[in-house]
Amino acid sequence: MVTAESEFGPVLIEADAITKSFGGAVAVDNVSISVRAGEIYGLVGENGAGKSTLMRVLAGILSPDQGEVRVDGKPVQPGARAAISAGISLVHQELSLVPEMTVAENILLGSFPTKVGFTEYRKLRQIAADALAEIGVGVDLDERVGRLSVALRQFVEIARAVAKKPRILIFDEPTATLTPAETDYLLAMLRRLADGGMAIIYISHRIPEIFSTCSTVAILRDGKLVRSSSIDSLTPSQVVDQMVGRELGLDLATKRTATPGAVVLDAQGITAPKVNNVSVQVRSGEIVGLGGLVGAGRSELVRAIIGADDRTAGSVTLTHNGETITIGSYQSAVRNGVAYVPEERRIDGLALSMSVEDNIRLPNRKELSVAGFKVGSKTAQVAQLLADKVGLRPPEIRRDVGEYSGGNQQKVVLAKWLGRRPKFIVLDEPTRGVDVGAKAEIHRLVKEIADQGTAVLIVSSDLPELLELSDTIHVMRDGHVTGTLSKEEASEKSVMSLASGETIVRSS
Amino acid sequence: MSQILELSDAKSKGFFGRAGTVIGRRTEGRGIALLSVILVIVALTEPLVFSAYSVTLGRIALIGIVALGLTAVILMGELDLSVASTLALSGVVMASIPELWLGILAALATGLIVGLINAFFVSVVGINSFIATLGMLFALRGLAFVISDEAPVSLVNKEAGISFGEPLIGPITPRVLIFILVFIAIQIFVSKAQAGREFFAVGGNRQAARDAGIPVTRRIVTGFMISGFVAALAGIINSLERTTADPTAGSTVLLTAFAAAIIGGNYLKGGRGSIVGTLIGAAALGVLQVALTISGVQVPVQQIFIGAILLIAVTTDPNSLRSVRGSIRTLRQGRAKNSVTT
Numbered sequence A: 001m002v003t004a005e006s007e008f009g010p011v012l013i014e015a016d017a018i019t020k021s022f023g024g025a026v027a028v029d030n031v032s033i034s035v036r037a038g039e040i041y042g043l044v045g046e047n048g049a050g051k052s053t054l055m056r057v058l059a060g061i062l063s064p065d066q067g068e069v070r071v072d073g074k075p076v077q078p079g080a081r082a083a084i085s086a087g088i089s090l091v092h093q094e095l096s097l098v099p100e101m102t103v104a105e106n107i108l109l110g111s112f113p114t115k116v117g118f119t120e121y122r123k124l125r126q127i128a129a130d131a132l133a134e135i136g137v138g139v140d141l142d143e144r145v146g147r148l149s150v151a152l153r154q155f156v157e158i159a160r161a162v163a164k165k166p167r168i169l170i171f172d173e174p175t176a177t178l179t180p181a182e183t184d185y186l187l188a189m190l191r192r193l194a195d196g197g198m199a200i201i202y203i204s205h206r207i208p209e210i211f212s213t214c215s216t217v218a219i220l221r222d223g224k225l226v227r228s229s230s231i232d233s234l235t236p237s238q239v240v241d242q243m244v245g246r247e248l249g250l251d252l253a254t255k256r257t258a259t260p261g262a263v264v265l266d267a268q269g270i271t272a273p274k275v276n277n278v279s280v281q282v283r284s285g286e287i288v289g290l291g292g293l294v295g296a297g298r299s300e301l302v303r304a305i306i307g308a309d310d311r312t313a314g315s316v317t318l319t320h321n322g323e324t325i326t327i328g329s330y331q332s333a334v335r336n337g338v339a340y341v342p343e344e345r346r347i348d349g350l351a352l353s354m355s356v357e358d359n360i361r362l363p364n365r366k367e368l369s370v371a372g373f374k375v376g377s378k379t380a381q382v383a384q385l386l387a388d389k390v391g392l393r394p395p396e397i398r399r400d401v402g403e404y405s406g407g408n409q410q411k412v413v414l415a416k417w418l419g420r421r422p423k424f425i426v427l428d429e430p431t432r433g434v435d436v437g438a439k440a441e442i443h444r445l446v447k448e449i450a451d452q453g454t455a456v457l458i459v460s461s462d463l464p465e466l467l468e469l470s471d472t473i474h475v476m477r478d479g480h481v482t483g484t485l486s487k488e489e490a491s492e493k494s495v496m497s498l499a500s501g502e503t504i505v506r507s508s
Numbered sequence B: 001m002s003q004i005l006e007l008s009d010a011k012s013k014g015f016f017g018r019a020g021t022v023i024g025r026r027t028e029g030r031g032i033a034l035l036s037v038i039l040v041i042v043a044l045t046e047p048l049v050f051s052a053y054s055v056t057l058g059r060i061a062l063i064g065i066v067a068l069g070l071t072a073v074i075l076m077g078e079l080d081l082s083v084a085s086t087l088a089l090s091g092v093v094m095a096s097i098p099e100l101w102l103g104i105l106a107a108l109a110t111g112l113i114v115g116l117i118n119a120f121f122v123s124v125v126g127i128n129s130f131i132a133t134l135g136m137l138f139a140l141r142g143l144a145f146v147i148s149d150e151a152p153v154s155l156v157n158k159e160a161g162i163s164f165g166e167p168l169i170g171p172i173t174p175r176v177l178i179f180i181l182v183f184i185a186i187q188i189f190v191s192k193a194q195a196g197r198e199f200f201a202v203g204g205n206r207q208a209a210r211d212a213g214i215p216v217t218r219r220i221v222t223g224f225m226i227s228g229f230v231a232a233l234a235g236i237i238n239s240l241e242r243t244t245a246d247p248t249a250g251s252t253v254l255l256t257a258f259a260a261a262i263i264g265g266n267y268l269k270g271g272r273g274s275i276v277g278t279l280i281g282a283a284a285l286g287v288l289q290v291a292l293t294i295s296g297v298q299v300p301v302q303q304i305f306i307g308a309i310l311l312i313a314v315t316t317d318p319n320s321l322r323s324v325r326g327s328i329r330t331l332r333q334g335r336a337k338n339s340v341t342t
């Protein structure tokens, strides 16, 4: 499976002793890596280890404090354009698309084909179509990107990188938003591109992917390169240990204590765009999972339930202490103790230019203010407590959220809602992009709030996660629930077969 | 290459599905609806507006030309409040120079320089464009007063001004002609030129634009220079037609131009909108103003109408509509809450 090093071509890209700090905090500390043509180079590390920062330096978006980037042994000039012309292309961790522009325009953003300054649309569409064909994805070239699903946007982002005909292609956690099938597809694509002589750098928190795909793995911890070696010389658990730098108590898997109580959330006959007559009930202390492929309508369903999107039919009630209320708008839902952690956090869930503390304060305004004024000490205390609880690194609540790494931003969104002791919480892909340690921590938190009596509805494309957390799983396909599995019935196989519509194999 | 991942949901749409997608992509819908409503009402109540089309066209051109320049900036999510003062200043500059052609060139250069200064403050110094151009609004107005010695400056070449007001062919006065040319130029620039199309990226997701290697600062400079240049053109037209340059000119144009851009579906946050939309917005406001004037409605009352139209345009935005529906549901649900069920 893994090819010997001698089979690779010459070194294409070298990062030599790169150091990059942000206002005193060193994000990347004297890191050197080199990648050969045809090699798939895995890069792993905890949230905030400096992976994205290093890649942004390679792509010329950030200029390093020290060190240099070389392609074919020649130093690359500073700036994103120079990096692109040197053949370096980056698929960003956070989607970096313009929602109001079309798929074709986004694929060629910044490098429209022109004749005397005028865009040649025929050519533009042709190049975009070729890039999509190269990665084998069919999507309407003229659709506005804002109307695409998150997974599709991810592929548009990849098509954009491929359209530059790069020699060095960097993927910063591309699979975080993808289903298993899409991930397999992507990994096969990577191998094909590498076989064609490209050098590929691949970042992922999913260790099995690294082992199935990469030939070399580099481990970053606190900005330093702790190891870079051939994948054969390491085992998955060694990689995890070196990432974390300590023994990881992965048997964090806590036992649930509460037994589900009365029905808290009752959604009947929900119909909305992409959702067809779905009913869901969640009891207090119960975790209900929604499984299915990306695009099955799960996010749309939960958004319709809490009133964030319009529904064309159906009713939703929330019962607490014998009092039942109808949920109409999202505002009323939030006021009545509903919490929602959306799928696209950067867009829906966070104010990036505000501090962690202020972000945590947003949904907790009432609790954390006196007569409408923010009470500093109280906010700080609560925010700190919550930040510690979700394992924010570094746990500095005064920092702007935008300065945190992708995985850590995730934790801020969670912290923000956990503070409320919600009656009903919806988590849409809660651990996407979160590292192994933090993921276990978040799982523990979710179970904990369920044990405290909160009704939890969770959407996850991560099958092991869905299976571990859920008491009941509804599997969706094309806007319908195709099956409901109890904890005993649920297995990767039973969920996948319901999700993909292939023969249903009941394991019980 | 062998395998194709079919993820698209827009694939098997029929003709209507496709048409729906295309229409859904446009931003001018509300502008067109409003314009049609206004046209129908005016046709029924004040048909004179159409027989006096030269007046109407002139009015639309007056509002529209500044609005078109503004749109270039608005598309990038920035504002340019200084246009009103630029208009006055460039007029005064032109009138202060005896040789007409030199004066016109100097006025246009003034507009470009103002644009450069605005862009410098916004993209190099990093001041919010509202504040930066508000500062310029005051400073340039002051400068116009200083240059003109606080009084309107008469053109030396009055004949040129008088002949400038004459129609060329039919109802097309030079003002209307220039307006049409400016519209065509900016429309082509924004929809066809690479730089213009990138305005949408700068406004829609500035970080993405930077990441993609788009020279964001240069685009912002271009945008402000367009808006300054067009404002200067408007100043020249104004002064020529009146044969004097008034340092107080243009103060009402600013807000009307903004209103036209907004009614035309341009998002102030940037990234979404169109030049055609602005044209439609200007047409709607122009027709309305002329109709109200002909019916003898006082200017302050006219402003109430404009305000109302603006609010209608913004609140019929699909997003705003959704939040209104949400609020109504919340109200109803507040009542439902009192009747406790078990």
Ligand SMILES: Nc1ncnc2c1ncn2[C@@H]1O[C@H](COP(=O)(O)OP(=O)(O)OP(=O)(O)O)[C@@H](O)[C@H]1O
Pocket (backbone or CB within 6 Å): A022, A026, A027, A045, A046, A047, A048, A049, A050, A051, A052, A053, A054, A093, A393, A394, A402, A403, A404, A405, A406, A407, A408, A433, A435
């Ligand atoms: N623009 C910035 N300003 C200040 N600090 C930053 C900035 N960008 C990153 N950092 C800091 O640099 C460190 C490394 O962040 P980076 O995004 O590279 O981590 P990462 O390894 O990609 O993590 P993740 O797995 O969560 O994506 C973090 O401590 C982060 O807070």
Ligand SMILES: [Mg+2]
Pocket (backbone or CB within 6 Å): A051, A052, A053, A093, A172, A405, A406, A407
């Ligand atoms: Mg990262």
